[in-house]
Amino acid sequence: MTTVDQTPTGFDWRIYSDVPLPPILAAALTYFQEEGYHGTTVRNIATKVGLTMPTLYYHFGNKEGILFALLDAAMDDFWAHGDACLEDAAGDTQKRFENFITSLGLHYTHRRDLAMLHDEFRFLGPDFRAKYLVKRNLVAEVLETLIKDGNNEGIFSVEDPHLTALALLGMLGGILDWYRSTGPLSPAEIADHYTRYAIRLVLKPPAA
Numbered sequence: 001m002t003t004v005d006q007t008p009t010g011f012d013w014r015i016y017s018d019v020p021l022p023p024i025l026a027a028a029l030t031y032f033q034e035e036g037y038h039g040t041t042v043r044n045i046a047t048k049v050g051l052t053m054p055t056l057y058y059h060f061g062n063k064e065g066i067l068f069a070l071l072d073a074a075m076d077d078f079w080a081h082g083d084a085c086l087e088d089a090a091g092d093t094q095k096r097f098e099n100f101i102t103s104l105g106l107h108y109t110h111r112r113d114l115a116m117l118h119d120e121f122r123f124l125g126p127d128f129r130a131k132y133l134v135k136r137n138l139v140a141e142v143l144e145t146l147i148k149d150g151n152n153e154g155i156f157s158v159e160d161p162h163l164t165a166l167a168l169l170g171m172l173g174g175i176l177d178w179y180r181s182t183g184p185l186s187p188a189e190i191a192d193h194y195t196r197y198a199i200r201l202v203l204k205p206p207a208a
Contacts, residue, residue, distance in 0.1 A: 013084035013103060014188070016110035019077055021070075023049045024059060028066045033113055037067060037120050068128040071121055074114035075135035078107050082142070094155050094199070097146045101168065101198045104139075105191030108175040116176055140165050147202055157204035168198050 021029065027048040031040040042063050046056045060066045085103040089095035108115050121132050144165040150156030158164050172194060179190065 011080065011084045013081040013088060013099075014106070016081075016106065016187075019073060019111070019114065021073060024051070024056060025066065025070055025073065029070055029113060029117075032067075032070070032117060032120070037063075037123055042066075064124060064128060067117070067120060068124055068132065070114065070117055071124075071132050072135075074111065074117060075132065077111060077114070078103070078139070079135065081106065082139075086142075093146065093149045093153055094203075097143075097150060097156075097202070098195050098199060100143060100146060101172070101195045102191045104169075104172045105175065105194045106187055108172060109179050109181075109187035109190055112176060112179060112181075118173075140169060143168060150202060155204060156202040158202050164202065168201070171197070 024045060028040065028045050031044050031048070035044075040063070042053060042056060045066065046053050049056075060069055081103045082100065085099035086096050089099050118136070121129060121136070124132060144161050147156060147158050147161040147164055151158055151161065175190065175194070185193075
């Protein structure tokens with residue numbers, strides 16, 4: 001199964017260090033969270049990082065370019081963890097499925113600020129949108145393939161792998177609606193709960 005990028009040897013997919021965003025993107029992310037995409041201006045961002053407008057335009061073109069750069073960073077970060085979690089499970093299909101669900105849960109908690117931007121891709125023009133969707137759509141494709149693999153091996157019993165993959169992604173995406181870092185559950189605990197929900201949905205019932 002081929003995903004996006006090669007992950008460095010020894011990378012621990014369960015550990016989330018800060019994403020090294022350049023100052024322009026870090027400032028933009030803060031404004032997008034506080035003011036929304038439409039409420040943020042390029043002038044706001046330039047002022048916060050002490051740059052002139054022409055300098056900011058030179059680096060990212062416009063506000064759409066900044067949004068794309070943040071979305072691209074979010075997807076690259078997800079796939080660094082996603083690729084590593086699949087490799088960590090080697091040829092064990094059920095473990096690969098569980099790890100992938102867990103990595104999604106960790107993405108929506110540890111990276112909530114970036115993950116909240118995923119729905120903003122609708123503001124991208126055709127070229128940027130197409131580039132972003134290559135990496136985003138691959139998430140559903142990989143998950144569907146894992147479910148199909150489980151069916152083929154007799155581990156899972158899923159009538160419609162495509163619809164089930166979409167349902168699982170919808171369930172995991174709902175974490176963004178309620179998760180707060182000040183809540184009682186850690187990202188790891190939340191990811192573990194969701195992984196158990198997911199495996200119950202796909203696992204073949206024991207023979208009577």
